[in-house]
Amino acid sequence: MKKKRIIKLCCFGLVFILLLGVISRFLQVNSLADAVRVKGFYMEPENSLDMVTIGASETYTSIAPGILWKEYGFTSYNYSIAGCPVSMVKSQVREVLAHQKPKVLVIEVNGAVPENGAYQTQDKRLRKYIDNMPWSENKIETIKEVVPEEEQESYFFPFLKYHSNWKNLQICGANLYLQAKMILNGGSRLKGFQTVSQKAEIKKELVDITNDHSTAPLAKEAEYYLRDLLQYLKDEKIDNVIFVRIPHRVTEKTYGDYQRSNRAGEIVKEYGFPYVNFELEKEAIKLDMAEDFYNDSHMNLYGQEKFNRYLGEYLVKHYELKNCAHSEEITKAWNEAAEETNACIIFGKTLLEEGKRRTLNEGWRETKKYNLEY
Numbered sequence: 001m002k003k004k005r006i007i008k009l010c011c012f013g014l015v016f017i018l019l020l021g022v023i024s025r026f027l028q029v030n031s032l033a034d035a036v037r038v039k040g041f042y043m044e045p046e047n048s049l050d051m052v053t054i055g056a057s058e059t060y061t062s063i064a065p066g067i068l069w070k071e072y073g074f075t076s077y078n079y080s081i082a083g084c085p086v087s088m089v090k091s092q093v094r095e096v097l098a099h100q101k102p103k104v105l106v107i108e109v110n111g112a113v114p115e116n117g118a119y120q121t122q123d124k125r126l127r128k129y130i131d132n133m134p135w136s137e138n139k140i141e142t143i144k145e146v147v148p149e150e151e152q153e154s155y156f157f158p159f160l161k162y163h164s165n166w167k168n169l170q171i172c173g174a175n176l177y178l179q180a181k182m183i184l185n186g187g188s189r190l191k192g193f194q195t196v197s198q199k200a201e202i203k204k205e206l207v208d209i210t211n212d213h214s215t216a217p218l219a220k221e222a223e224y225y226l227r228d229l230l231q232y233l234k235d236e237k238i239d240n241v242i243f244v245r246i247p248h249r250v251t252e253k254t255y256g257d258y259q260r261s262n263r264a265g266e267i268v269k270e271y272g273f274p275y276v277n278f279e280l281e282k283e284a285i286k287l288d289m290a291e292d293f294y295n296d297s298h299m300n301l302y303g304q305e306k307f308n309r310y311l312g313e314y315l316v317k318h319y320e321l322k323n324c325a326h327s328e329e330i331t332k333a334w335n336e337a338a339e340e341t342n343a344c345i346i347f348g349k350t351l352l353e354e355g356k357r358r359t360l361n362e363g364w365r366e367t368k369k370y371n372l373e374y
Contacts, residue, residue, distance in 0.1 A: 031128045032171055033194060034081045036178045036362050038132035040188030041079050042099065049100045050324045051076040051315065054092045055108030056084040057194075058246040061298045062307050065191035066341025069334045072312045073323035074103075078192030081128040086111035087120040087225040088129050090232050091142040095133065097238070104319045105241045109226075109268070109275075113260040117221035121148055131158055178362050186333055189340035194361040195301055197351035198294040204251040206289060209258060209279060215266060216259035226264060230271040240319075243268045243275045247282050247307065249289055249296040276314070278307070285310045301348050 037060065051074060053059045060078035068076055079096060081088075089107060096105065119125070126147060133139045143155045154161040182188050218226065233241055245261045248254065258279065265275040278285070285306050292303030299307060316322045326334070344364045351358050359373050367373055 030124070030131060031082060032175055032178075033359070033361050034128040035132045035175055036182070037078065037188075037192045037194070038081065038129060039179055040182050040192065040362065041077055042134060043182055043187040044077060044100070045187075045330060046099060047101045048075060048326065048330050049077050049102050050074040050321055051104050051106060051319075052096050052100060052102045053078050053080060053106040053108070053192075054084070054089055054096070055080050055106075055246075056110045057082045057298060058110055058248070059106075059108050060192050060194045061196070061294075062246050062304050063311065064193045064304060064308050064341050064345070066189075066193065066334070066338040067305075067308055067345075068312050070338040070342070071309065072316050072321065074315075074321040075324065075326065075330070075334055076191065077188075080108075080192065081125075083125050084111045084129065085114070085120045085122070085125050085225070086222055086229065087146045088126065088142075090225075090229045091138060091146075092129070093229070093233070093238065093241075094138045095136075098136070098138065103240060103321060103324075104315065105238075106315075107241060107243050109243055109245055109261055109264040112218055112222045112226045112264040113257045114222065115219060115256060115260070117219035119219070120221040120225055121146060123151060127155075127161075130155060131161075174363070182362065188362060189337050190344060190362055190364075191337060191341075193341060193344075194359065195304060195345070195348050196294045196298070196357065196359050197301065197348045198357045199291060199300055199302075199352060200293060200295050202249065202290055204253060204296075207250045207252060207255050207258075209250050211280070212258075213262055214259050215263040216256055218260055218263055218267075222260075223267070226267055227271075230268065230273065233273065234271055239273075241273055242318075243273055245275075245277045245279050247278050247285065247287055247299065247303075249293050250279070251296060254296060278310075281310070301345055301352060305345075 053063055053076065057080070059080040063076070063078055065076040065078065068074060079092060086109070089111060093105065096102065130139065130142055130147070133142070143152055147155055233239075243265070245265065248258070250258045261279070262277070265277055268275040287299070287303055287306060292299055292306065294300040344360055347364065347368055348360050358367055360367060
């Protein structure tokens with residue numbers, strides 16, 4: 001009898017632990033769009049991506065992988081999160097290379113430009129990436145490397161952070177729904193692309209940065225993590241990397257960010273890696289500062305269309321990305337992704353022209369059908 005009771009208790013304990021794990025995973029949502037974007041990356045067939053972008057929101061609002069496939073014939077993914085600090089990038093590179101063998105990694109330097117050094121280890125920014133990674137040696141290493149020691153416990157045991165999310169079941173349900181949708185679709189259809197249907201007015205006078213290469217020092221913490229990333233890339237002989245600065249509307253308020261991005265570019269070149277400052281190529285891209293942005297930091301659909309084409313041509317010219325060979329199955333999936341992305345963009349332009357502001361990403365069809373935002 002005693003033995004049976006022990007077995008029953010063990011079974012109950014096992015069921016309780018499994019149930020707790022399922023509940024914990026269900027409740028573990030912070031930024032829905034980032035969670036879906038990061039998790040969608042892991043649904044891509046192994047070694048099927050020709051290019052991967054890493055960075056903050058400037059990347060996924062500017063680069064539409066489905067359209068790059070349609071126009072240039074190479075696959076890509078925006079493995080990016082909103083406000084991504086440069087402290088996360090080394091981990092992201094490790095993660096990408098554990099699952100893919102891209103011909104080129106495109107890294108946006110925005111994560112190194114915030115003036116506040118605390119930005120690099122802020123909990124709300126780290127969790128958008130770390131909490132959505134699958135468990136691995138890299139995830140454990142990332143927590144130990146970047147998360148302040150006194151905060152690490154809740155990263156290893158996320159239930160400590162998210163147990164109160166039962167009050168916000170809508171976002172948890174949306175997360176589950178969108179992940180299930182991606183699984184049923186065979187992966188993400190937008191490949192991390194996101195946009196906002198808005199054309200924002202210029203509220204502050206723009207600074208003329210034509211031929212402006214002036215610099216300002218990076219925050220101490222930002223420079224540490226940027227140099228750590230660059231040294232890692234050199235040590236590991238990862239040379240298929242290009243660092244970029246995606247166009248912004250530079251105002252007096254954000255001019256310091258622009259100068260710090262120039263300094264980041266200098267440091268990148270110091271380690272022997274290419275850096276392209278697309279801020280200085282706005283005229284060549286034919287960007288209209290009044291029409292092509294939905295705020296000072298992000299291009300809208302009109303700007304994205306221009307930049308996407310310009311970047312695609314640049315990458316095809318400098319890297320072996322023209323009409324990359326893929327299996328029939330992958331080609332079929334990417335043709336569908338291109339159609340889905342194009343349909344999303346058409347819908348977004350319709351909203352934009354009607355003056356209706358919506359955030360469009362993996363759940364854009366639900367936005368269209370039910371007037372919801374995911």
